[in-house]
Amino acid sequence: MTEVARSVVHEVLGDGIIDVDEPIVSYIVNVLADEDFDFGLDGEGAFDALGDLLVAAGCVPDFPECRSVCSKLSDKFGKHGLVKAKPTVRSLAAPFRMNEGLDDGEAPRKKPEPVDGPLLSERDKLKIERRKRKDERQREAKYQLHLAEMEAVRAGMPVACVKHEAGGGHTVKDIHMDNFTISVGGHDLIVDGSVTLSFGRHYGERETEDSTEKGNEANGVVKVDAISQRLEQIYKRLELIDADAAESRAASILAGLSFSPEMQKKATKTFSGGWRMRIALARALFIEPDINLLERVATRRVVGFEDQWGRILRRPLQQKVFCWETGRLNNTTKNLIRDELYLQTTFIDKFRYNAKRASLVQSRIKALDRLGHVDAIINDPDYKFEFPTPDDRPGAPIISFSDASFGYPGGPILFRNLNFGIDLDSRIAMVGPNGIGKSTILKLIAGELQPSSGTVFRSAKVRIAVFSQHHVDGLDLSSNPLLYMMRCYPGVPEQKLRGHLGSFGVTGNLALQPMYTLSGGQKSRVAFAKITFKKPHIILLDEPSNHLAKYAQSIKSLLFFCIMLILISSHMKMDLDAVEALIQGLVLFQGGILMVSHDEHLISGSVEELWIVSEGRVAPFHGSFAEYKKILHSS
Numbered sequence: 001m002t003e004v005a006r007s008v009v010h011e012v013l014g015d016g017i018i019d020v021d022e023p024i025v026s027y028i029v030n031v032l033a034d035e036d037f038d039f040g041l042d043g044e045g046a047f048d049a050l051g052d053l054l055v056a057a058g059c060v061p062d063f064p065e066c067r068s069v070c071s072k073l074s075d076k077f078g079k080h081g082l083v084k085a086k087p088t089v090r091s092l093a094a095p096f097r098m099n100e101g102l103d104d105g106e107a108p109r110k111k112p113e114p115v116d117g118p119l120l121s122e123r124d125k126l127k128i129e130r131r132k133r134k135d136e137r138q139r140e141a142k143y144q145l146h147l148a149e150m151e152a153v154r155a156g157m158p159v160a161c162v163k164h165e166a167g168g169g170h171t172v173k174d175i176h177m178d179n180f181t182i183s184v185g186g187h188d189l190i191v192d193g194s195v196t197l198s199f200g201r202h203y204g205e206r207e208t209e210d211s212t213e214k215g216n217e218a219n220g221v222v223k224v225d226a227i228s229q230r231l232e233q234i235y236k237r238l239e240l241i242d243a244d245a246a247e248s249r250a251a252s253i254l255a256g257l258s259f260s261p262e263m264q265k266k267a268t269k270t271f272s273g274g275w276r277m278r279i280a281l282a283r284a285l286f287i288e289p290d291i292n293l294l295e296r297v298a299t300r301r302v303v304g305f306e307d308q309w310g311r312i313l314r315r316p317l318q319q320k321v322f323c324w325e326t327g328r329l330n331n332t333t334k335n336l337i338r339d340e341l342y343l344q345t346t347f348i349d350k351f352r353y354n355a356k357r358a359s360l361v362q363s364r365i366k367a368l369d370r371l372g373h374v375d376a377i378i379n380d381p382d383y384k385f386e387f388p389t390p391d392d393r394p395g396a397p398i399i400s401f402s403d404a405s406f407g408y409p410g411g412p413i414l415f416r417n418l419n420f421g422i423d424l425d426s427r428i429a430m431v432g433p434n435g436i437g438k439s440t441i442l443k444l445i446a447g448e449l450q451p452s453s454g455t456v457f458r459s460a461k462v463r464i465a466v467f468s469q470h471h472v473d474g475l476d477l478s479s480n481p482l483l484y485m486m487r488c489y490p491g492v493p494e495q496k497l498r499g500h501l502g503s504f505g506v507t508g509n510l511a512l513q514p515m516y517t518l519s520g521g522q523k524s525r526v527a528f529a530k531i532t533f534k535k536p537h538i539i540l541l542d543e544p545s546n547h548l549a550k551y552a553q554s555i556k557s558l559l560f561f562c563i564m565l566i567l568i569s570s571h572m573k574m575d576l577d578a579v580e581a582l583i584q585g586l587v588l589f590q591g592g593i594l595m596v597s598h599d600e601h602l603i604s605g606s607v608e609e610l611w612i613v614s615e616g617r618v619a620p621f622h623g624s625f626a627e628y629k630k631i632l633h634s635s
């Protein structure tokens with residue numbers, strides 16, 4: 001059926017569909033081929049569902065033309081029997097009585113069902129259902145269009161095109177092209193070139209210059225001046241960038257980032273998250289021109305940032321709030337002010353009824369009152385990260401490992417005889433080298449993996465939420481945060497889901513914005529909202545600040561620091577503001593936390609214990625993250 005539908009679409013749209021990307025064409029075909037699709041009167045349904053996409057994708061020049069095309073589509077689909085017949089109303093030959101054959105006594109009345117609002121007729125319900133499907137299709141269409149646009153931007157260059165403007169009077173069997181231009185990515189490679197390929201001659205790469213002369217002799221002119229000039233430029237450029245040494249340069253950069261020769265040959269997909277980040281770093285280092293360019297930008301940012309920070313911190317609180325209101329602060333400065341205000345308000349709350357500190361509390365209350373907007377600042381949605389408090393507290397044991405060992409099938413044993421427990425008061429960060437198996441432990445805890453031997457016990461009553469980059473990547477990008485939550489939790493009132501999204505700063509219009517338009521940090525917030533809706537007792541976090549801090553440990557030079565900033569701005573999935581908010585949210589969370597992270601700031605701000613994963617074992621470390629790092633460096 002889809003094949004017939006496809007041929008009808010091609011027939012009706014003709015040339016209009018030739019240059020349209022395949023995913024868009026498939027989408028159009030699938031929508032129309034859907035057996036529930038309602039073409040409506042004269043193709044009006046098709047126009048509603050696909051009009052915007054057909055025009056935006058250039059299948060039709062404008063909306064009036066689009067209407068007529070939709071009408072043709074409806075017609076053709078009907079002729080091919082692809083339009084499902086609508087149920088028709090049939091009149092009965094004789095009246096039919098509902099109580100025929102029943103006792104004459106009055107039938108017991110059914111108690112009317114309580115209803116919340118006006119009753120909907122079947123027709124209304126169908127209409128609403130159609131409307132929903134239409135919205136869904138339009139969202140999907142916009143997303144497909146966005147994907148196609150992104151693909152074009154990523155490719156960075158339009159398709160190579162050949163403009164052929166005039167034909168010559170040569171024999172029919174020769175191929176002659178005159179006045180043609182070849183451009184790639186907006187750069188002209190050949191301008192006003194002309195080529196004649198004479199029938200019977202053989203042309204090849206090495207023969208080019210030769211054949212020019214031979215061709216001249218034989219009057220079969222091949223004008224390759226422009227081509228050879230261009231080739232010369234390319235060779236010069238390759239020489240300039242030392243292309244022959246590219247592989248060895250890449251190898252030495254990778255080796256500097258601890259990739260052994262065997263690892264350098266492995267497919268990227270076989271590496272753990274941390275190693276993949278190193279690959280991204282190696283790539284950034286390899287492309288020198290971009291680094292130099294960005295380095296300047298980053299330096300300016302660093303300097304500007306420090307200047308402003310220093311200046312703002314020296315000002316009294318009142319002035320800081322004024323600066324806030326005038327909106328000239330960056331996120332870090334905002335966080336510092338917010339922290340200070342937060343401390344002031346906590347101080348007031350804590351010592352409000354303490355006689356000894358009464359005067360101090362009073363003066364602070366007055367000072368804050370004078371400032372105004374304090375609530376707005378503390379409750380800024382950007383800063384919000386509120387994990388729900390579970391209503392129950394299952395008794396111990398919650399999670400315990402007994403002699404648990406694990407190795408991936410076909411791989412080495414990663415852990416032997418692990419013995420430890422986690423409860424609702426646990427606040428732990430697991431640290432260790434890349435690829436040692438930290439994420440694997442989280443998967444064993446969550447039940448995604450089973451131990452090869454020994455046991456991992458999980459209380460039947462415990463609710464565990466897992467956050468990893470995988471959950472952010474798994475969001476439905478064609479949807480929006482609210483719809484996504486509605487699909488994940490069907491039947492839950494919209495207001496409740498909105499409220500929950502709001503706890504993670506996804507408020508107002510942001511909750512209705514297409515997911516693909518959200519920033520990395522905003523997507524992370526949606527993922528957090530999704531995994532915590534059921535009020536988990538334990539939260540497992542796998543690199544919630546996404547591998548950013550591990551490089552900060554080894555990055556000494558400004559160049560490296562700049563690269564970090566580049567990586568932060570281009571790859572980060574959670575912005576710095578969100579990390580601050582996450583720390584605050586975790587501190588206030590009333591359950592257990594086990595995180596895998598290399599982010600010193602996140603670890604020291606939100607957990608109390610450090611566990612070290614190494615050589616197949618997990619052991620508590622009695623010291624701070626900074627002390628652990630010191631030991632790591634000295635060894």
Ligand SMILES: Nc1ncnc2c1ncn2[C@@H]1O[C@H](COP(=O)(O)OP(=O)(O)OP(=O)(O)O)[C@@H](O)[C@H]1O
Binds near residue numbers: 414439
């Ligand atoms: N599905 C899998 N199949 C086979 N091997 C795997 C699989 N997932 C991970 N591994 C391997 O198991 C080892 C441990 O991986 P894991 O992701 O747990 O490490 P990690 O300590 O979390 O690393 P990082 O800090 O780099 O994120 C690595 O060598 C990894 O390549």
